[in-house]
Amino acid sequence: xxxxxxxxxxxxxxxxxxxxxxxxxxxxxxxxxxxxxxxxxxxxxxxxxxxxxxxxxxxxxxxxxxxxxxxxxxxxxxxxxxxxxxxxxxxxxxxxxxxxxxxxxxxxxxxxxxxxxxxxxxxxxxxxxxxxxxxxxxxxxxxxxxxxxxxxxxxxxxxxxxxxxxxxxxxxxxxxxxxxxxxxxxxxxxxxxxxxxxxxxxxxxxxxxxxxxxxxxxxxxxxxxxxxxxxxxxxxxxxxxxxxxxxxxxxxxxxxxxxxxxxxxxxxxxxxxxxxxxxxxxxxxxxxxxxxxxxxxx
Amino acid sequence: xxxxxxxxxxxxxxxxxxxxxxxxxxxxxxxxxxxxxxxxxxxxxxxxxxxxxxxxxxxxxxxxxxxxxxxxxxxxxxxxxxxxxxxxxxxxxxxxxxxxxxxxxxxxxxxxxxxxxxxxxxxxxxxxxxxxxxxxxxxxxxxxxxxxxxxxxxxxxxxxxxxxxxxxxxxxxxxxxxxxxxxxxxxxxxxxxxxxxxxxxxxxxxxxxxxxxxxxxxxxxxxxxxxxxxxxxxxxxxxxxxxxxxxxxxxxxxxxxxxxxxxxxxxxxxxxxxx
Numbered sequence: 001x002x003x004x005x006x007x008x009x010x011x012x013x014x015x016x017x018x019x020x021x022x023x024x025x026x027x028x029x030x031x032x033x034x035x036x037x038x039x040x041x042x043x044x045x046x047x048x049x050x051x052x053x054x055x056x057x058x059x060x061x062x063x064x065x066x067x068x069x070x071x072x073x074x075x076x077x078x079x080x081x082x083x084x085x086x087x088x089x090x091x092x093x094x095x096x097x098x099x100x101x102x103x104x105x106x107x108x109x110x111x112x113x114x115x116x117x118x119x120x121x122x123x124x125x126x127x128x129x130x131x132x133x134x135x136x137x138x139x140x141x142x143x144x145x146x147x148x149x150x151x152x153x154x155x156x157x158x159x160x161x162x163x164x165x166x167x168x169x170x171x172x173x174x175x176x177x178x179x180x181x182x183x184x185x186x187x188x189x190x191x192x193x194x195x196x197x198x199x200x201x202x203x204x205x206x207x208x209x210x211x212x213x214x215x216x217x218x219x220x221x222x223x224x225x226x227x228x229x230x231x232x233x234x235x236x237x238x239x240x241x242x243x244x245x246x247x248x249x250x251x252x253x254x255x256x257x258x259x260x261x262x263x264x265x266x267x268x269x270x271x272x273x274x275x276x277x278x279x280x281x282x283x284x285x286x287x288x289x290x291x292x293x294x295x296x297x298x
Numbered sequence: 299x300x301x302x303x304x305x306x307x308x309x310x311x312x313x314x315x316x317x318x319x320x321x322x323x324x325x326x327x328x329x330x331x332x333x334x335x336x337x338x339x340x341x342x343x344x345x346x347x348x349x350x351x352x353x354x355x356x357x358x359x360x361x362x363x364x365x366x367x368x369x370x371x372x373x374x375x376x377x378x379x380x381x382x383x384x385x386x387x388x389x390x391x392x393x394x395x396x397x398x399x400x401x402x403x404x405x406x407x408x409x410x411x412x413x414x415x416x417x418x419x420x421x422x423x424x425x426x427x428x429x430x431x432x433x434x435x436x437x438x439x440x441x442x443x444x445x446x447x448x449x450x451x452x453x454x455x456x457x458x459x460x461x462x463x464x465x466x467x468x469x470x471x472x473x474x475x476x477x478x479x480x481x482x483x484x485x486x487x488x489x490x491x492x493x494x495x496x497x498x499x500x501x502x503x504x505x506x507x508x509x510x511x512x513x514x515x516x517x518x519x520x521x522x523x524x525x526x527x528x529x530x531x532x533x534x535x536x537x538x539x540x541x542x543x544x545x546x547x548x549x550x551x552x553x554x555x556x557x558x559x560x561x562x563x564x565x566x567x568x569x570x571x572x573x
Contacts, residue, residue: 002470003396009476010391017388017447018403024444025410028421035420042427089316095309103313105559107320112555112562114505116523117544121327124537132326135341166323171566178567227414230507234527248416255420256512268417275414 029272035265042259054266064267066242067250071274074157074232074246075225078164083218085165086172091202093173094180104177111170119234122163126150153243156236160244164231168224172217179213180206215286219279226275247271324548331541338537353542360539361525362517367546370521373435373510374503377442381499382492384443385450390480392451393458394466404455411448415508418444426513433515441509446499449565453498456568457491458484494565497558501551522547 036055039048058064093104110118125133126149137143149159183206191201229248232238238245238253247267255264283290330338331353333346357363392400422441431437461484469479485492510521520528526543529536555562 006395006476007397010395010397013387013391014397014403017384017451020384020443021407021410021447024422024440025413025418025448026406028418028425029413031421031424032417042424092309092312092316097309097313101559103317104563105556106317108555108559108562109324109552110320112501112505112551113324113548114507114523114526114551116505116507116526117327117548120526120540120544121323124330124541125323125326130338130341130537132341132344166319170320174563174566178563223412227416229414229416234507248414251416252419252508256423261420261424265420268414268420271414272417275412279412 032265032268032272035261036269038262040261040265042261050262054263057263058266058270063242063245063250064270067245067247068270068274070157070242070244071226071246071248071271074161074164074228074244075222075278077158078161078168079218079221079225081161081165082169082172082221083214086169086176086217087214089169090173090176090180091206094177104174107173108170110167111174113167115167115230116234118163118167119231122159122166123150123235126159150236151240153240156240157244160232160235163235164225164228167231168221172221175213175217175220176210179210183209211286212289215282215289219282219286222282223275223279226278227271247274327541327544327548330537331545333538335538353538354546356536356539357542357546363525363543363546365517366520366522366525369435369438369517369519370504370523370547373438373442373519373521374500376435376439377446377503378496378499380439380443381446381450382496384447385454385495386485386488386492388451389454389458390484392455394463394480394484395476404452407448407451411445411452415445419508419512422509423512432513433519435519437513438510438519438521441513442503442506445502445506449502450495450499453495453565453568454488454491457488457494461487490561490564491568493558494561494568497554497561498565501554501562504547504551 037050037052039046039050039053089107093100093107125131128134128146128148128151131149133149134143134146138146147155150156187205187209188201191205196204227248228246229252232244232246232249233252236244238249247270251264251267251271254260254267258264329344329346332349332351334348334350334352337343337346337348391397392404419441422444426432426437426440431440465483465487466479469483470476474482505523506521507523507527511524511527514520514524522543526540526547529540529543
C-alpha cells in the first residue's frame with residue numbers, strides 16, 4: 001500500500017525531467033538519422049527522399065576521409081598527452097605540502113574558462129609577427145625566423161592539440177587526484193618496508209589501483225576529443241587547407257554554411273558511429289577494470 | 299635526510315613549472331588587455347609600459363556589451379535553476395524510491411551527455427525555427443538544459459544515495475509522505491550537492507558556444523563567448539578588445555572556481571568514481 005504510493009510519487013517526479021530529455025536529446029538524435037536520408041535544404045524549402053544517397057557520396061568524398069583522419073589523430077594524440085601529463089601532475093599534487101589547496105584550485109582554471117577564450121588566447125600567442133611564442137623562441141635562439149604556426153598544415157594541427165592539452169589536462173588531474181586519494185596509505189608504507197623504491201611502489205601499488213579510474217578518464221576525454229568543435233572552429237576554422245577540419249567542423253559547415261541539412265546530418269551520423277565504436281572498443285579493452293569499478297558500487 | 303630534502307626542492311620546482319604553464323597564458327591575456335594599441339603592434343615590451351583601460355571602455359562603446367553580459371548571466375542562472383529543480387525532482391526517486399527501470403533510466407541520462415552537441419544542433423535548429431524561438435533567451439536556455447539537466451540528475455542522485463537510508467525510513471515512520479520526507483529531511487542535507495550541481499550547470503552554460511552561436515543572431519540573446527568570436531572589426535583583428543572581453547567573461551569563472559573549488563571537484567568526481 002505504502003510502497004505503491006511511493007512508486008507512483010516516483011514516476012510523477014521523474015516525468016518532467018524524462019519528458020524534457022526525451023524531447024530535447026533523444027528525439028533530435030532520431031531526427032538526425034531521418035534527416036540523413038533526405039534532401040533537405042532549409043532556405044529553399046527542398047525536402048525529398050534521399051535514401052542512402054548521402055552515405056554513398058560521403059564514402060567517396062576525399063574531404064570526408066580527411067576529416068575522419070583529422071578527428072582520430074586529434075583525439076588520439078591529445079588524449080594520450082593529457083592522460084600522461086595529467087597523471088604526472090596528479091602525482092605531484094597528491095603530495096602533502098603548504099598551499100596544496102591553492103595549487104589544486106588554480107590548476108582548474110584552464111578547464112573552467114570558456115573554450116572560445118582558450119582559442120583566442122592561443123591564437124594571439126601563436127600569431128606569426130605579434131605572438132609571444134615566436135618572440136620567445138627567437139630570443140632564446142631556438143628559431144631564427146617567425147614561424148607561421150596556424151598557417152602551416154602540419155603545424156596547425158599540433159598547435160591546436162597543445163591548446164587542447166592546456167585546457168583539458170586539469171580535468172584529468174582532478175579525477176586522478178580523487179582516485180589517488182582512495183589508495184590506502186598503509187599500502188605505501190608496507191611497500192616501503194619491503195624495500196620498494198618509489199618507482200616500484202608506483203608501478204606495483206599505485207598503477208593497478210588507479211587503472212579503473214584511468215579507464216573512465218580516458219573514456220570521457222576520448223568522447224570529448226572526438227567531438228571537439230569550439231576550439232578548432234575559433235582557432236583555425238578547419239584550415240589551413242582542411243588540415244584541422246574534424247568531422248564536427250565538416251558537419252557544421254555543411255549544415256549551417258550551405259544549409260544542406262540532409263548531407264550535414266549524414267556526416268553527423270558518421271561521427272556518432274565513430275564515437276560509439278571507439279568508446280565500445282575502449283570499454284571492451286578495459287572490461288576487467290570496468291567490472292571491478294562496477295563491483296565497487298554500493 | 300639530504301636525499302629527502304633534494305626530493306622536496308625538485309617537487310617544488312616541478313610544481314612551479316606546472317603553475318607557470320597553467321597560468322601564464324591567462325596572465326598574458328590580462329597584460330594584453332591593458333596595453334595601448336601601439337604596444338600591441340610590437341614586442342617588447344612584454345609588460346604594458348603605459349597600462350590603459352581603453353579596451354574595456356571600447357567594449358561598451360562599439361556594441362551594447364552590458365546587454366550581452368546580461369544575456370549570458372540570465373541564461374546561465376536560469377539554466378542552473380531549471381536544471382536544479384527538475385534534476386532534484388528526478389534524483390530523489392532514482393536514489394530512494396522503489397521503482398523499476400532505474401538502472402536503464404540512469405544509463406539513458408548519462409548516455410545523453412555522450413552525444414556530441416553537433417548531432418543535436420541541426421534538429422534543434424529546426425525546432426527553434428518552427429517555434430519562432432530563434433534569437434531569444436528561450437532558444438539558448440532550452441538547448442543548455444540538454445546538458446545541464448543530465449548533469450544535475452547525475453550529481454544529485456549520487457549525493458542522495460550517500461545519505462543514510464535510515465533518515466528517509468525514519469521520516470516515513472514518523473508520518474511524513476515521501477514528498478515531505480524529501481523536501482524537509484533529505485533536500486536540506488543535500489545542500490553541498492545542490493551547490494556542486496548548480497555551480498557546474500552555471501559554468502557550463504556561461505561558457506557554452508555551439509548552441510548559443512547557432513541560435514542567436516543579435517544583442518537580444520547573444521552571449522559573451524559568441525560576441526568574442528563575432529567581434530566587430532572590419533580591417534584588423536582588435537586583439538586588445540578581444541583580450542578585454544576574455545578577461546570580463548573569465549573573471550566570474552575565476553571567482554566561482556576559487557570559491558567553490560571543493561564543490562566542483564566533488565561534482566565532477568561523483569559520477570566518475572561511482573560508475
